[in-house]
Every structure is written in C-alpha cells, then in structure tokens.
C-alpha cells in the first residue's frame with residue numbers, strides 16, 4: 274500500500290518544525306511560538322504516525338520516551354579513555370599549574386578557556402550521520418553504561434544535528450536546582466530518602482531502567498568536548514564550544530577566553546558568589562589550555578590531562594547552635610524534623626532553619642538540642658545539618674526522641690511501609706494532609722462535587738485558592754478563570770454550579786467528608802440521624818457522642834477531640850454559614866428528626882437497643898437523661914425517677930404501644 278507522498282512530506286515538515294521550535298525553547302530559551310501552537314504541531318505528527326506507523330523513525334521527536342522499561346543497562350566500551358580532572362582549592366596551586374604549563378611548553382603566556390564546572394554527571398554521546406545513536410555514562414572511564422533511551426528524553430538534547438556528522442561529544446547532565454527542589458519535596462512526602470545534592474539526583478535519574486520515569490524529571494545537559502576535534506578543523510577549545518552550539522548542542526553560556534592566569538583568577542573570583550544565581554549547581558571553574566595542539570605536547574598523567582585543572586569553590590559551611598528540633602507535617606502527613614538554629618550567614622542568606630532529613634539521620638549523627646552544629650548548603654540550595662561539633666558539648670544537650678503522635682492532629686505516628694525512612698501521621702483524616710482531605714471531601718461518598726477531581730484540586734491548591742474544604746465555598750468564577758490554561762468559561766460555570774448544588778447536600782454527606790478518624794459513610798449517617806443539624810453535631814459533648822447508638826467510647830472520644838481542634842472548629846463555622854443545614858428531603862424521610870427521646874424501664878417486645886435503633890433510624894435522638902429538651906419519655910416496666918422528672922419538665926410519656934404508633938408515623 275505504502276504511504277501517500279503528501280503524508281510523507283507533511284511528516285517531514287512537521288518534524289523539522291518541531292525540531293526547530295524545540296531548539297528555540299529548550300536550547301536557546303527563546304521560544305518563537307506559544308506552547309499551544311507547539312502542542313498542536315506535536316499532536317498532528319503523533320496522529321499521522323499513528324495512522325501510518327511506517328513513517329516512524331527513531332529520531333522522530335515523538336520517540337523521545339520509550340515504551341517499555343529495559344531489564345538492565347548494557348555496558349559500553351568508550352572509544353577513548355575518559356580522564357578525570359585534577360583539582361585544587363588554592364590559588365597557590367593554580368599558579369603552580371600555570372608555571373608548569375608554561376615551562377613545559379617553554380612560553381611566557383598561555384591563553385586558557387575557562388568554563389563553569391557543572392556539578393552533574395558526565396555523559397558521552399555519539400551521533401552517526403547526524404543522528405543520535407548512543408548516550409553513555411562515564412563508568413570507570415573505560416567502560417560505561419548505555420543510557421541512550423534515557424538521554425533521548427532530555428528535551429535540550431537534539432536527536433539530530435544540523436549537519437549529518439559522525440561525531441562523539443561529551444558533556445554534563447544535571448538536574449536544575451528548581452527541579453531538584455521539586456524532586457526532593459516529592460520524595461519527602463512519599464517518605465523516600467532525599468537526594469543529598471543535584472548530582473546524586475541526576476545520577477539516580479539517568480540510570481533508571483524506565484525512560485518514562487526519566488522523562489518526568491526535567492534533566493538538562495551542557496556539552497563541552499568533541500572527541501578528535503581536529504578532524505573538524507578545530508584548533509581551540511573556544512572553537513569547540515562554538516561548533517557544539519552550531520550543531521544544536523547547548524553549552525554552559527558563561528565560559529570565557531582568558532588571556533592569562535590573572536584573568537582566570539578574576540573569572541573564578543567573579544563567579545564564586547554569583548554562582549548562586551544560576552539555576553544549576555556549579556562547584557568550581559574548569560581551566561583548559563585553549564590551543565588544542567598544545568594538549569598533545571602536554572599529555573596526560575595516569576589519571577588526568579596536564580592541560581586542564583578544576584579550581585573548585587570552597588564548600589560553604591557555617592557553625593551555629595541548634596536551639597530545638599521542630600516537627601513539620603507535610604501535605605501527605607510526612608513528619609520531618611527541622612533544626613531551629615541561632616541565625617547565621619551562609620552563602621548569601623541568613624539561615625534560621627536547616628533540614629535534618631528524618632529521624633534515622635538524626636540518630637546516626639547523634640544530633641541533640643543545644644548542640645553546636647556545622648551546616649552546609651547542598652548544591653547551594655538546602656541548608657542541612659552536616660555534623661555535631663562534639664568538642665563543644667557541655668553535657669546539657671538534650672537527645673531527641675521519635676514522636677509517637679502527630680503534632681497537628683495527635684493521631685498515631687508510624688511508618689506506612691517497612692523500608693520507609695519517614696515517619697508519618699497515620700490518621701487518614703489528618704488536617705495536615707490537605708490534598709487527601711480535599712479529595713475525600715469532594716468524593717462521591719461525601720459531598721459529591723464531581724468537577725473537583727484530584728487534578729483540579731491540585732491546581733487550586735497550587736494557585737493558592739484552597740487551604741481546606743471550607744475554602745471551596747468562597748471560590749468565585751473569576752478565581753477559577755484566573756488560573757488560566759484549560760479552565761474556560763464553561764468549566765468554570767460548571768464547577769460553580771456543582772459547588773452551588775452541594776450546598777444543599779444532606780448532613781451525613783458533610784460529616785463523611787470531614788475525615789474524622791474512624792468515621793466512614795455508615796457512621797456519618799448514624800451521626801447525622803442522631804444530631805439532625807450541623808449545629809447540634811458541632812456542639813456535641815463527649816457524653817452526647819457516647820449516647821449515639823453504634824458508637825463506642827473510643828470512637829466517641831476520637832470524634833470529640835476532632836471537633837475540639839480549633840482548626841476544625843473554624844471550618845465547621847464556615848460550613849454552618851455556607852451550607853444549608855436543614856435539608857427538607859432528609860426531614861421527610863426522617864419523621865422523627867429533631868425529636869429527643871429518653872427510654873426508661875423494661876419494654877415487653879423490644880430490647881432497649883432495638884428501640885433506640887428505631888428512633889435513630891427515623892432521625893430522632895436518644896439521650897440517657899431527661900432534660901428540658903426531651904420530647905418523649907418511653908416508659909416500660911419499673912420506670913424509676915425519670916418518669917417523675919419527665920412529667921415535671923413537660924415531656925410526653927409514651928407506653929410501649931404509643932411508642933410504636935409514634936414510630937409508625939400514626940401519631941407524632
């Protein structure tokens with residue numbers, strides 16, 4: 274059959290356009306079209322490729338993410354050995370390096386090319402006829418691992434070069450700082466060990482077996498080396514960088530030609546502090562003799578080239594006192610210990626708090642309250658406590674124990690999976706777990722707000738519109754529209770209508786949505802039937818709760834402490850205002866709604882529990898003692914003092930037969 278000529282042509286054209294715009298976006302950081310326009314091109318290509326699978330080529334932009342995970346990473350031998358770099362922290366050693374180079378070459382001045390040293394991990398890539406055929410890690414320098422599928426997911430790496438070259442290039446892949454923060458945030462919430470720095474995060478990511486997972490983390494890459502550069506007529510490192518750029522391979526943009534060592538030192542000095550402004554971690558400057566012909570003359574030691582050296586930036590550390598360890602509860606209930614510090618200057622900011630990761634970390638390092646500790650910013654980002662200055666101990670420091678309770682809801686703390694490092698609040702309704710709580714609130718068994726699914730909830734939280742379920746009732750259409758992308762008039766109207774509708778929901782739906790520990794839909798119904806109104810439920814005392822049939826003392830206590838939480842109290846107050854507390858439909862189904870019963874003495878045909886159930890299932894309430902609010906006293910044999918009291922307070926007294934009539938609805 275074959276593919277029509279016109280289709281082939283369109284596919285080729287789409288690929289070209291997509292490549293061009295990807296380059297503008299990911300490499301030049303200068304998009305020429307909007308995201309929507311880009312998505313349209315991409316979708317069109319995807320569609321055509323689906324209809325005509327014969328047109329798919331491995332370098333098509335749609336083939337960045339592989340379909341299935343690999344079983345293991347294949348080993349690859351490098352075409353030539355990958356050396357490591359000599360490095361130093363001292364200016365004196367830099368001067369020695371420069372002297373050695375000039376002496377060996379027997380010249381007075383050498384010019385260098387200085388590049389920022391990215392703290393990521395090296396990557397080797399091979400293109401054949403301009404097409405990406407291999408991406409490999411450094412490994413031991415001779416043999417690395419084939420990570421081609423994963424490298425392809427990095428959007429700034431071209432699958433095809435500008436020219437059909439056979440070329441091998443080397444560079445560094447890294448996780449941008451902003452991504453690193455996100456990944457760690459996510460890991461912390463999932464209870465996984467945090468990545469100590471962006472380099473570990475990048476290494477952990479690129480060696481994954483499933484490229485779909487890799488593509489979720491926005492890795493990026495800079496290139497700085499061409500193997501056999503003279504084959505392409507290149508004479509200096511400066512030309513190497515510019516040729517890479519011409520072929521669409523992004524380089525770190527701040528590299529610079531330096532006419533002498535003095536300029537190199539100035540360059541280093543100027544980036545020592547400014548590196549913090551970059552969105553990638555930089556741990557020093559790499560200095561390379563600019564003229565490639567001189568590289569051969571200088572040669573290599575067993576480990577590294579004699580024509581290059583890394584001049585590292587000092588690790589930024591500070592020493593301060595750890596005042597106390599606070600507990601933070603994350604969105605998913607993860608409890609993280611955080612060090613509250615005496616404020617100290619570190620890498621350009623005043624640091625008052627530092628991460629302690631988790632309780633294992635804390636115990637391994639024996640960190641105590643009152644300790645003098647060393648803090649450091651991992652990859653310039655998160656201040657963390659590295660170690661204790663034990664010599665400064667006075668003996669008054671306080672060891673820290675693992676919490677047994679959640680600081681927010683007092684629910685039990687524990688690990689949800691055996692090999693989790695993080696402790697979590699195990700109460701599913703913990704107010705700290707915002708997203709979960711909102712999903713529960715909107716779910717079918719509860720307030721049933723269909724448009725507020727998990728994705729929408731996440732967006733509203735992100736947009737700062739929801740800090741709890743009560744906020745749903747102050748959302749406006751304008752709020753929703755202001756979120757932009759994907760939320761148009763229609764969606765907003767729809768959502769507002771659904772929220773509006775939920776204002777008339779039954780009380781049991783609201784109670785089920787609150788996330789009270791141990792209260793599911795069935796208990797929510799019992800509670801709603803018993804109390805009849807949100808107001809009565811809100812003000813229920815522990816005794817009131819214990820009187821509800823089917824609710825044991827333990828559950829009553831847990832409900833009571835939930836209701837007493839000030840945060841919950843505030844929320845319920847809003848619900849009382851915003852949600853219709855008197856549902857007519859419920860009243861019709863529940864003829865005894867709002868009526869209060871007390872049972873005394875022994876009934877003939879019914880046990881006390883059966884009687885109670887008959888009342889509660891019809892919406893009435895049963896109390897254990899007679900009060901002014903008591904409407905009916907059901908009196909069996911040997912009634913006792915309650916009968917007297919009911920009479921004086923004006924409650925109607927029913928015998929068993931009359932009680933049945935009331936229940937059957939023949940008389941109320």
Ligand code: AMP
Nearest residue numbers: 357358388389390391394395445497559
């Ligand atoms: P180190 O791992 O500290 O011994 O430093 C050597 C590593 O620095 C190399 O293997 C590269 O992965 C990395 N690196 C980062 N930026 C550059 C650069 N501009 N030139 C050479 N190597 C670099």
Ligand code: ZN
Nearest residue numbers: 679682698703
């Ligand atoms: Zn909790």
